[in-house]
Amino acid sequence: MTMHRIVDLESYVRTIPDYPKPGIMFRDITTLIADPVGFRASVDGLLVPFLTMEIDHVAGIEARGFILGGAVAHELGRGFVPIRKKGKLPWKTIDQDYQLEYGVDTIEIHEDAIKPGEKVLVIDDLIATGGTANAAIELIRRSGGEVVAAAFVIDLPDLGGTRRLQETGVRVHTLMEFEGD
Numbered sequence: 001m002t003m004h005r006i007v008d009l010e011s012y013v014r015t016i017p018d019y020p021k022p023g024i025m026f027r028d029i030t031t032l033i034a035d036p037v038g039f040r041a042s043v044d045g046l047l048v049p050f051l052t053m054e055i056d057h058v059a060g061i062e063a064r065g066f067i068l069g070g071a072v073a074h075e076l077g078r079g080f081v082p083i084r085k086k087g088k089l090p091w092k093t094i095d096q097d098y099q100l101e102y103g104v105d106t107i108e109i110h111e112d113a114i115k116p117g118e119k120v121l122v123i124d125d126l127i128a129t130g131g132t133a134n135a136a137i138e139l140i141r142r143s144g145g146e147v148v149a150a151a152f153v154i155d156l157p158d159l160g161g162t163r164r165l166q167e168t169g170v171r172v173h174t175l176m177e178f179e180g181d
Contacts, residue, residue, distance in 0.1 A: 013029060065125060128159045
């Protein structure tokens with residue numbers, strides 16, 4: 001049995017009502033990653049299913065995905081690729097737009113971060129609608145990389161992100177679910 005199954009990870013997540021707007025229940029993992037037991041259990045839970053898989057890189061989505069993805073990459077002995085908001089990377093990049101509730105945003109990676117054929121595990125803290133994760137997967141695929149899976153601490157299944165990723169052929173692993181927004 002893995003540590004994340006023994007540790008009640010949900011008890012470490014702080015819920016902030018009406019943030020960033022009325023009606024939203026924001027699931028804050030800063031309390032989870034601040035606790036050494038919660039952080040260790042989360043990292044273990046994210047990486048254990050992939051211990052025997054061929055993975056070249058772990059890609060983390062800004063910003064909490066950097067924290068979790070960096071730890072997973074370290075434990076797996078793999079390189080880390082940051083997926084950042086537009087304008088934050090210092091080298092030549094490729095970018096991908098994605099739809100927000102009220103507009104469009106853009107993420108990017110260095111154009112040489114992932115070589116054709118390399119296998120990539122995508123990590124982030126939460127999957128809601130799947131917009132950011134789908135954009136990250138598209139960037140990796142445009143680079144020639146193969147997404148072996150995407151892993152998240154929290155799934156908001158009512159928003160359909162996991163289903164959307166699975167429909168594109170991506171294996172999805174999550175540690176916990178919260179109903180609603």
